Amino acid sequence: MTQYEDIKEGEKGAWVSIAAYIALSALKLAIGYMFVSGALVADGYNNLTDIVASAAVLVGLRISQKPPDKDHPYGHFRAETIAALIASFIMATVGIQVLITAVRSLIATEHTTPNMITAWVALFSAVCMGAVYWYNSRLARKINNQALMAAAKDNLSDALVSIGAAVGIIGAQFGMPWLDPVAALLVGIIICKTAWGIFYSSTHALTDGFDEKELTTLRATIAKTKGVIAIKDIKARVHGSNVLVDVIVLVDPELSLIESHRICDEIERRMGRKHNIMGVHVHVEPLEQDHQTSKESLNPLPEGR
Template identity: 75%
Template structure:
């Protein structure tokens, strides 16, 4: 299965998330207003933002399937990252609205106690969302799709939000009505935290940031390739769900062009087999010349 088929497969997870969030947000908002639960209403708004985020992931997956063209020689894979960035701004705005509403409710001293049924609604929704999380996590891991894995992590945060809302609702039944808006406050903070995490990872990728520990691991794999004397330089960047690597390796100057090319092919094969990276640009230079230049500098 090639990378475009993988992306197409990932659309299933996005559609399942959208369908689940549509149903759960309607149920939570309806039950929250009916049973007077600020926490459940906040959780419902959280799911509304998740619809937007999942839709953004779906749009990004569809655009990223477009083949390379004259303006995009590397393809359109970064559409996933841009869509996630847009979704993070929308999620942050809704999170702030939830926070403002929760703080207002606390200061107004609303003594309304939410119905216990709303707690069962929140817990049932969390169980359903955990099933969606497991499906998306396994699918993302199987096709190695970072965008879908991010959506799965968002699913898991929704599970925790639902449990937190239920705790607040149940607590209010024991003479602690302030616990429900406090739970809503926690939900708002979690929405903003999720938005920040998506924003940070998206901007890090768009500015060609790359994890130093992962780069060190890739370097180690290349250094252990037969025929490679040392690495002069190595760079990596994220392109959607793909990793692009540029590396300069030093080899025995007595090797023929064909033999040097075989080393390059072996590096590419090892990177695909060990790290599922299929975009590797290898430049070969003679080791002896590099060593002479180093001695001259000293």
């Protein structure tokens, strides 16, 4: 299956999420307003934001399938990241509104105990979102798609939010009506926390940030490639669900051009096989005589296979 076919396959997960969120948000908002449950209403609005987030993932996946062109030689894979960034702003807006409503309910002098049916709706929703999480997480691992895996984690958080809403509603049945707005407050906090997580990861990727531990792992793989004496420099960045690596390796100056090229090919094969990274740009330089003494400072990792 090609990279673009993998992205196409990921659309199924986005559509599953959208369908589930539309049905559940409509159910929660209708029942929540009908039987006066602030926690269930907040959970319903949470799912409304998730529709936007899932739609953003879907649009991003669609744009990412466009092949490279004159203006986008690396392809359009970052459309996923931009879509997620837009979704984070929408989620934060709704989360803040839920928090404001919950605080107003808490400081109110009278509290209404919601009907028990709202708790059953919340629990039913938790089961549904758990099933959607299971489907999307399996699909994301199968096609190695980070955007879909992020959506799957959002599915899991939604299941937990629904469980929290149910707990607040059930607590209200036992003479603690304030638990319902408290549950709504927690839902609002979770929405804002999820929005911040998506915002941070998106901006980190768009500004070419990369995890240092992962870069160390990639460096170790290259350093153990036969023929590589030292690594002069290595950089990596995230491009949608892909990772692009630029590395400068030092080799024996007596090697021919063909032998040096074989080392480059082997590095590319190892990165693809061990880390599923296909975008590797390798630059080969001869190890100069005056660098022999500083070999360990360039590459402290032992040479291996």
